[in-house]
Amino acid sequence: MASIVITGGAPISGEVWISGAKNAVLPILAAGLLADGPMDIGNVPHLHDVTTTMELLGQMGVELIVGDKMRIHMDARPADRHYAPYELVKTMRASILVLGPLVARFGEAVVSLPGGCAIGSRPVDQHIRGLLALGAEVSVENGYIHAKAKRLKGARIVMDLVTVTGTENIMMAAALASGTTVIENAAQEPEVVDLANCLNAMGAKISGAGSNTLVIEGVERLSGCTYDVLPDRIETGTFLVAGAMTGGRVLAKRARANTLDAVLVKLEEAGAHINTGEDFIEVDMQGRRPKAVNITTAPYPAFPTDMQAQFAAMNAVAEGVGIITETVFENRFMHVQELQRLGANIRVEGKSAIIRGVERMTAAPVMATDLRASASLVLAGLVAEGETQVDRIYHIDRGYECIEEKLGALGARIRRLPA
Ligand SMILES: CC(=O)N[C@H]1[C@@H](OP(=O)(O)OP(=O)(O)OC[C@H]2O[C@@H](n3ccc(=O)[nH]c3=O)[C@H](O)[C@@H]2O)O[C@H](CO)[C@@H](O)[C@@H]1O
Numbered sequence: 001m002a003s004i005v006i007t008g009g010a011p012i013s014g015e016v017w018i019s020g021a022k023n024a025v026l027p028i029l030a031a032g033l034l035a036d037g038p039m040d041i042g043n044v045p046h047l048h049d050v051t052t053t054m055e056l057l058g059q060m061g062v063e064l065i066v067g068d069k070m071r072i073h074m075d076a077r078p079a080d081r082h083y084a085p086y087e088l089v090k091t092m093r094a095s096i097l098v099l100g101p102l103v104a105r106f107g108e109a110v111v112s113l114p115g116g117c118a119i120g121s122r123p124v125d126q127h128i129r130g131l132l133a134l135g136a137e138v139s140v141e142n143g144y145i146h147a148k149a150k151r152l153k154g155a156r157i158v159m160d161l162v163t164v165t166g167t168e169n170i171m172m173a174a175a176l177a178s179g180t181t182v183i184e185n186a187a188q189e190p191e192v193v194d195l196a197n198c199l200n201a202m203g204a205k206i207s208g209a210g211s212n213t214l215v216i217e218g219v220e221r222l223s224g225c226t227y228d229v230l231p232d233r234i235e236t237g238t239f240l241v242a243g244a245m246t247g248g249r250v251l252a253k254r255a256r257a258n259t260l261d262a263v264l265v266k267l268e269e270a271g272a273h274i275n276t277g278e279d280f281i282e283v284d285m286q287g288r289r290p291k292a293v294n295i296t297t298a299p300y301p302a303f304p305t306d307m308q309a310q311f312a313a314m315n316a317v318a319e320g321v322g323i324i325t326e327t328v329f330e331n332r333f334m335h336v337q338e339l340q341r342l343g344a345n346i347r348v349e350g351k352s353a354i355i356r357g358v359e360r361m362t363a364a365p366v367m368a369t370d371l372r373a374s375a376s377l378v379l380a381g382l383v384a385e386g387e388t389q390v391d392r393i394y395h396i397d398r399g400y401e402c403i404e405e406k407l408g409a410l411g412a413r414i415r416r417l418p419a
């Protein structure tokens, strides 16, 4: 299995280009199933999850071509299958995003249950509840969700909890339903807004994206469109933390500061100078050691769970004690025991990790358990003395485009060892 080796201690400084957002491009590709014309999607990140989604859509008969500069040309008109097999869904939970579009487009969908993963059980009951409310018949048999509806009908849906892909699935299904759908307690994440913007560019009538109430007036058809995916706020945040925890300076280009408010506030609290513009964010630590910060994860606009592990790595070498409370996923502290192998002083109590910063961490072989846990281990490797080897990095390739090249360009001594 491939691994990443980092020799700690090099200052991280310079400019980095931010890629398109994984969590926006995946629903946008799924939304392409609804288009009765060609889609041209730009700013697509080169990620394993994108390849998996293309494979999934390809199996349904969608035509996909990767063009210059990672543009994807997609034509869903020839699609004639409404089936998402376990073999693909198990490698990427976001495959569940085809459920809503398939029912809306074909009147029928058979999609494998995604199952749990390292960070939690991650049920999809809200996705199913939403489709039932829109009038679909839904059953779960032999690990597959079977959903059917001649035409979905608009409804008022109050979500029991805030779910990002749940909101997206219902929004996509409702876009082609008859009548108006209102989703209350909707997710407000920027990726939900990006999907709504893309659907509107296809001819949908969606308002309220970015608030907790979405109103979707169903339309008869959706056309193709040209759309550029929003920059990845989690990739951005990860590079900014790399700068902050190494006492360096990082200028993230093609980044959106207004999607990262909660993260930037915490970086400032850690002692970083922050400078933002319309399409850049600069973090400058001026050689200082970061101060430990307390964070509590929650749905947007609060602090994102997808940045929790990276801040745990920063707190591990910060001055003072920081408490990190994870409220979104029940098992998202898998990085803690690996950070401890590098010398971090962390105690987990229920939903919180109490992190007492140490002056130095030392290299060790560590193992990635999920996407952001992997990122936190790479970040820790940047400061640990010696050579840290991070194994099972296929997790990181799901969500970071060329991470070793980007960090290398910022001065990190980092290399990938092939399998
Ligand atoms: C592809 C994608 O966009 N992934 C993101 C998305 O995942 P995803 O959309 O899977 O996460 P959700 O927002 O749905 O999950 C939030 C919480 O709700 C629970 N839940 C969710 C749905 C449901 O039907 N029932 C239920 O109980 C989950 O187990 C979790 O505890 O949002 C998460 C929370 O910001 C991020 O960490 C992921 O990076």
Ligand SMILES: C=C(OP(=O)(O)O)C(=O)O
Pocket (backbone or CB within 6 Å): 023, 093, 094, 306, 371, 372, 399
């Ligand atoms: C948990 C994540 O992704 P996914 O929902 O695709 O597993 C993530 O991006 O950190």
